[in-house]
Amino acid sequence: MSFENLGLSPYISKAIAELGFLKPFEIQTETIPHILKGKDVMGIAKTGSGKxxxxxxxLLQKIQHQSYEKSRFIKALIIVPTRELAVxxxxxxxxxxxxxRREVKTQAVFGGTSINPQMKNLYGTEILIATPGRLLDLMDHNALSLEQLNYLVIDEADKLxxxxxxxxxxxILKAIPKKKQTVxxxxxxxxxxxxxxxxxNIKPEIVEVKNTEVEIDSIEQIAYKVDAENKGPFLRYLIKSENLxxxxxxxxxxxxxxxxxxxLKKNKISAMAIHSKKSQGAxxxxxxxxxLGDVQVLVATDLIGRGIHIEGLPTVINYELPRSPLDYVHRIGRTGRANATGKAISLITEEDLHHFKIxxxxxxxxxxxxxxDDVNLHGY
Known part of the structure; x- marks a missing residue:
């Protein structure tokens, strides 16, 4: 099965291949033909499945053939829960x-950055990707109109x-026309x-891809019992000894x-943090x-981690366990995505044992x- 077999043009199919997608994943095979035919669709698939x-x-294939006139009217709206996912x-x-055949003007808008540049760039935008709060801000400023919206996509609807x-x-939904295609x-x-x-008021084609177990099985999971005071040194030992x-x-x-x-930096390991107290730009x-590989280690909290997607990420480490088992699966799912292999490592203290069993x-x-016990952490 190729992307052309799904109804996509040879040119777009070639561009998809250049992005690294050589053949469709299951969710793509099941949903793309419906979307191209203009049907309402609901796709149920975990993060990292290629949705x-x-x-x-x-959307690009459809909109590129439509007439274009600069205006405030958005043709397609994609609503997402996080800034990172929008980007x-x-x-x-x-x-x-x-x-x-022609450029389709696309823009992502989200909070945490100045609204003015986003407002200035909105005029003429055909496809808008937005978080709910910033979208409403822009609507309140009359920077855009949804009156002529043809396509609505709600991504990660459960999280929203x-x-x-x-x-x-x-x-937002009250401001959207009743007649449109919804995904x-x-x-x-x-x-x-x-x-x-x-x-x-839709009755969508429902496509459910049940592949959670398979994707988890593609991830090598390892846990280390570590004394609380040795967590930091052991993390540095792991990174250096295994050349991660x-x-x-x-x-x-x-x-x-x-x-x-x-x-990590004091121990000559390049590292950066990504969390809610950092500016959006940072x-x-x-x-x-x-x-790009310019930083060896990225340290993230769960809220920000939800939107992180790195092709071929080899290793995830749980320095601290999340509160819920679902968050644990979500964390380790950052690696081993879309049929790739990956490794997930957890550092477990005595206090963590019961929770880790759950x-x-x-x-x-x-x-x-x-x-x-036998690991020499001297110098780490």
């Missing part, structure tokens, strides 16, 4: 633009409504998503993230440096716990 391309490629989706659009965006989403993507099919379907060149480290607080980065710069039980997979 972004499901709507980016069809990543915009990058996918940019990656396929060269395959088009779990993270407290309910009132904002209700305002929803969600990791789960929960009651809130059902509410969205009712609110939008690109490592995403998860922690539970911004304070821990900053402290950990300071210690977060994007740090993430880009990490993706995580393993909920995940349905046992993780070997290795002793570190």
């Amino acid at each position: 972004t391309l499901c709507f980016v490629a069809p 990543q989706i915009e990058q996918t659009f940019v990656g396929l633009q060269k395959a088009l 409504f779990q993270l407290g965006f309910g009132d904002e989403m209700a305002r 929803l993507f969600s990791a789960t099919l929960n009651d809130k998503v059902d509410e969205i379907k009712t609110t939008l 060149e690109q490592v995403l480290v998860f922690v539970s607080s911004t304070r821990t993230a900053d402290n950990l980065v300071d210690k 977060r994007l710069d740090n993430l880009e440096d990490f993706k 995580i393993q039980k909920k995940m349905g997979k046992k993780v070997e716990l290795l002793s570190t």
